[in-house]
Amino acid sequence: MHIVYFSPTHTTRQVLERITNGVNSNPVKHIDLTLSSSAWEAESDEITIFGVPVYGGRVPAEATHRLKQIKGNQTPAVVVVVYGNRAYEDALLELRDIVTEQGFVPIAAAAFIGEHSYTTSDYLIAPGRPDTNDLQKADDFGKKINELLLETETLSPIAVPGNFPYKPLGQKPPIAPVTVAEKCDQCGICVSVCPTDAITLNDLPETNASACILCCACIKECPTDARVNDSEFIKEKSQWLVDNYSERKEPEVFVE
Ligand SMILES: Cc1cc2nc3c(=O)[nH]c(=O)nc-3n(C[C@H](O)[C@H](O)[C@H](O)COP(=O)(O)O)c2cc1C
Numbered sequence: 001m002h003i004v005y006f007s008p009t010h011t012t013r014q015v016l017e018r019i020t021n022g023v024n025s026n027p028v029k030h031i032d033l034t035l036s037s038s039a040w041e042a043e044s045d046e047i048t049i050f051g052v053p054v055y056g057g058r059v060p061a062e063a064t065h066r067l068k069q070i071k072g073n074q075t076p077a078v079v080v081v082v083y084g085n086r087a088y089e090d091a092l093l094e095l096r097d098i099v100t101e102q103g104f105v106p107i108a109a110a111a112f113i114g115e116h117s118y119t120t121s122d123y124l125i126a127p128g129r130p131d132t133n134d135l136q137k138a139d140d141f142g143k144k145i146n147e148l149l150l151e152t153e154t155l156s157p158i159a160v161p162g163n164f165p166y167k168p169l170g171q172k173p174p175i176a177p178v179t180v181a182e183k184c185d186q187c188g189i190c191v192s193v194c195p196t197d198a199i200t201l202n203d204l205p206e207t208n209a210s211a212c213i214l215c216c217a218c219i220k221e222c223p224t225d226a227r228v229n230d231s232e233f234i235k236e237k238s239q240w241l242v243d244n245y246s247e248r249k250e251p252e253v254f255v256e
Contacts, residue, residue, distance in 0.1 A: 002042065004031040004070055005051040006063035008195050008215035011114025011130060012051040012082040018135045019049060019080065019110075022142020023149075033066040034195050034217075042075040042104070047149065050099055051080040053114065055213070056170035057089025062195060062213055064098060072104035076155050078145055079109045084116030085126035086245045093162025100157065107152075108145050109160045109254040112138065116241060117216040118229070123238035125245065137251045144255045158254050175231040176212035177219050179204045183226035190218035190227055 003020060007013040013032075020028045031038055042048050052063045059067075059081075079095045081088050088111045096106045112134055116125035130138065176198065179190075184204055191199045198211035199218060205227070207218075214234070219227045229235070 001026065002029045002031055002040075002046055002048045003051065004033065004040075004048060004067070006033045006060060006066060006195070007051065007053065007082075008034055008193075008217035009053075009115070009117050009220050012053050012080070015082055015112045015114070015130055015134070015138050016049055016051040016080060018130075018138035019078070019142040019145070022139045022144075023047065023146045031070070033063065035193075037066045037069045039069045041071040042073065044073045044075055047076050047078070047145075048072065048104060049078040049080065050095060050104075051082065052091070052095055053117070054081050054083035054088045054091040057087060057167045058091050058169055059094045059098065060213065060215075061169060064094075067098050067102065071102055072099070075104050076149065077104035077106045079106050079160075080112065081110075082112045082114040082130075084118075084241070085113050085129070085249050086116075086241060090162040090164070090166040092160045093164065094166050096158070096160050097164075105155050106158055107148060107155045107256070108141075109158050110141055110251060112251045113249055117214070117220075118234060118238045118241065120229075120238070123235075123242050125238065125241045134251055137253070141251075141253045141255075144253070148255060152256075156256065158256060160254050172214060173231075173233055174209040175233055176207035176209040176214070177216070177227045177229050178207070180226045180228060183224045185224055185226075187223065189221050189223065193217045193221045
């Protein structure tokens, strides 16, 4: 079994790892597309679980690009999106369509909730998700996938919510996290965790705002809390999320 994922702040990866617990299979191989593309072709009997976060109700454009390097041979697949308690809109349908186009047969699907990438101590948006309850549901989903693989002779594609044409991709303003000079010890971790190579370490880390996808990996991984989002755009968006999307949503699974 393989898990293929793009997961800058690791919630997607965490959910996928727990799903694999329930699937009775040989050791799990990871294809981590977060930092770079990886070309790989699956055999027809290698169940493959795909996971991406939801960005603006869609699959992140960078993830789509990297997923196009992965090929299946009518390989059974599971598609999973992880979203920050607002909505996943067309992302699950889009991920299902991408993997189908790449030669996989998506037999099951799920949408889980992960702590929103914009969460800080000032703006708590689905903090701590996936939590114990979510991860129990991920285990249960894995068991259902296992039953499906054992029971079904012919694998048929699963229907999932979403609309085509998909919601238009959001236009990201030219903003990026900044470095608080007095807190930064120039360790370079932010440079190494950036999925788009947007950060350069000069005296201090500098971010190319047009390459930054606002994934917030550099903020979450900085050991001295020196990376912050200080833009009004992110603060307003975070407050809007807190005001409108604080009511807990639950994971949804789709298995025939
Ligand atoms: C640029 C961006 C856009 C996002 N858009 C959405 C969204 O449309 N709906 C939602 O509920 N969460 C949204 N989120 C939150 C992420 O989907 C969520 O935090 C997810 O758990 C991150 O996955 P990761 O930890 O694997 O990176 C967005 C996050 C970012 C960085």
